[in-house]
Amino acid sequence: MAQLNLQTMGSSGRLWLLATPGLVFFLIFFLIPLGSLFLISFDKSSTGVVDVRWMFDLSNYERFFSRSIYYEAAIRSVTLAAIVSVITLLLGYPLAFVIAKTTDPGRNTLLMILVLSAMQLDMVIRLFGLMVLMGDKGLINELLRWLGLVGEQPLPLMYNFFGVVVGLVQFSLPFMILSLVGVIQAINPSLEEAARSLGAGRWTAFRKVTLPMSMPGILAGMLLVFALAFSSYVVPTLMGGWKVVVLPIHVFQQISELAKWQFGATVAVAMFVISVMAMLVYQRLASRYAGGRV
Incomplete structure (x- = not known):
């Protein structure tokens, strides 16, 4: 028995050795930068200063929650990500099922x-293709003008919330x-055949069997899409067109344009907290509707 325990401990040790490179990479390139960002957010805002000065000041967070331009951007980012998650699910599930x-x-x-x-094309190239399609002088508006469905005023398909969605x-x-x-x-x-043999119709069998069984993929896809949409710059x-201001735009402006690293870090921390809350909601829903299967 003692020899068996030693063998088990030795196998566990070797498994941990296999995980060591990944853990080290995760520590160096995720936990340490994230911790530094968190500490910088508690320093007083100073132009061009990046170092952690251990001030533990809350003025950056007071500014974030007291000015509507920032907390409204947070609400807009969450709303945008939630809408995109639902739309991609409605569009992606039938194709994935086929x-x-x-x-x-x-x-x-x-x-x-x-x-x-x-997914192979660069995202910027894909977006420029959409701009050619949806611009004021784009293919859609020109076609509608040719058909006489719109006048000189084009449909506002871009540079608004709809265009971002x-x-x-x-x-x-594709990720969904x-x-x-x-x-x-x-x-x-x-399982579906059994439901059909018991008298369930095709739609009832799908609703009672296939849809609940695919809930882990639904929740995982929605979480992934939410994270991608929420963090997109x-x-x-x-x-x-800089008219739909979301949190990533504020991070870019504060750090790259204004060199306000402390407040930019504060906005980034707010994004991280919202992402963690989304993950907690996902875990709760996975436990409730998918039996913990993720």
Whole structure:
């Protein structure tokens, strides 16, 4: 028995050795920068100063919560991310279901290539393509003018909240699909067949069996899309034209343009706290609706 315990301890030790490089990388390039950012946020704001000065001052946080431009940007960022998460789920689930249920290898490969090809192009290139499509002189407005559906005043498809939503959905939709495909493929088809044999219709079997079984992928995809949309800087900048101000834009302005590292760190910490809260909500929902399966 003692020899068996020693062997077990030795195996556990070797497993920890395998995890050591990843843990070291995580410590150096995530925990230490995050901790430094957190400490800098408690220093008084000074232009161009990056070092931690251990002041433990709350003036940056008072400024963040007392000025509407900042906490409204936080509300706008959360609202934007939540809307994008719901839209990508509604658009991505049917396509993921078709890919998962397609048994023909050629068709399945073609559909996956179409999804993955969107991720291979650089995001800026994809957004410039959307700008060509949705601009005031873009293809959509020019087509509507040619059809006589709009006058000289174009449809406001860009440089507003709608344009940012479209850009974020276009960017994050493949991530939602990939999160769902594997989960749907793992559902045993005999479960739905059993429900059908007991008198359930196709829609009832889907609602009672397939949809609950795919809940881990739904929650994981929505969390991933929420994080991508919430932290996006490029999409609100290009598709919003600096008119849809979100928290990442404030971080960029405070650090890169104004050199106010302390207040920029405060905004970044607020983003981190909101992201952690989203993860806690995700874990709660996963435990309630997916039996803890993540």
